[in-house]
Amino acid sequence: MSRRQGVVLYGPPASGKDTVTRSLADLDSRYRLFARLKVGSGKTAGYRMGTAEQLRQLEDAGDVVYANSRYSSTYVIDRPGLDGAFAAGVPVVHLGQIDGVRALVDGYPADWTLVLLWCPRAVTADRSEGRGDADTAARLEAWEATRADLEAHPDMIWDLTVETVTTKPDQSACLIDRLLVQRAGAATA
Numbered sequence: 078m079s080r081r082q083g084v085v086l087y088g089p090p091a092s093g094k095d096t097v098t099r100s101l102a103d104l105d106s107r108y109r110l111f112a113r114l115k116v117g118s119g120k121t122a123g124y125r126m127g128t129a130e131q132l133r134q135l136e137d138a139g140d141v142v143y144a145n146s147r148y149s150s151t152y153v154i155d156r157p158g159l160d161g162a163f164a165a166g167v168p169v170v171h172l173g174q175i176d177g178v179r180a181l182v183d184g185y186p187a188d189w190t191l192v193l194l195w196c197p198r199a200v201t202a203d204r205s206e207g208r209g210d211a212d213t214a215a216r217l218e219a220w221e222a223t224r225a226d227l228e229a230h231p232d233m234i235w236d237l238t239v240e241t242v243t244t245k246p247d248q249s250a251c252l253i254d255r256l257l258v259q260r261a262g263a264a265t266a
Contacts, residue, residue: 080187080188081163082167082188082189082190082261083168083169083170083187083189083190084167084169084170084189084190084192084253085170085181085182085192086098086170086172086192086194087175087178087191088193088194088223088241089173089195089198089201089219089224090216090219090220091200091205091216092195092241093194093196093246093249094194095110095171096241096246097239097241097246097249097253098110098171099246100246100250103247103250104247104250105167105254107167108166108169109162109165109166109168109169110123110169110171111154111158111159111169111171112124112125113170113171114126114131114132114135114152114153114154115127115152115153116128116131116151116153117151118149118150119149124152132144135153135155135156135157139156140155140156141153141154141155141156142154142155142156142159142180142181142184142185143172143180143184145176147219148212148215154180154185163187167257173223174226175226175230175233178191178233190236190237190253190257191236192235192236192237192238192239193227193235193237193239194241195239195240197242198217198221198224201216201217201220202217205217236256237252237253237256
């Protein structure tokens with residue numbers, strides 16, 4: 078029996094994580110955004126909104142794989158959520174912290190394909206403003222934090238790196254899908 082496969086899309090804000098995830102889902106309906114549990118306010122699309130009490134219960138049960146705070150909210154990758162996501166297909170997890178990538182890979186057994194999506198800071202600014210983000214300045218701070226995170230972890234190995242300014246979302250999705258198919262074939266060989 079082959080291991081469960083999942084995808085991690087790591088990158089700064091507006092690097093294309095949502096767009097590439099939609100292209101993956103268009104390519105194959107098994108690919109589904111992993112909806113992190115979000116405790117806080119603001120954007121709700123793509124999240125499972127939760128309460129501080131739910132977060133406390135997950136922590137007490139040891140079911141928090143990774144949590145981080147940004148934009149005045151807490152974002153949680155939880156074991157029950159991942160269990161459900163794998164039961165439904167191939168989860169695509171969005172992360173912007175290498176500590177989160179490592180916590181996921183080390184804390185939840187699966188065949189994780191790690192993809193670095195990148196774009197220049199100016200592109201993040203343009204995309205953020207273009208989609209109407211009210212917090213573009215905070216997203217640019219997050220872009221800086223992501224760059225510093227990469228520089229602080231030069232040992233991080235990515236299965237695929239995609240420059241989203243020069244690679245279209247459907248091309249990115251095809252590259253990721255091909256990589257998963259190859260990995261699945263190697264696991265069964």
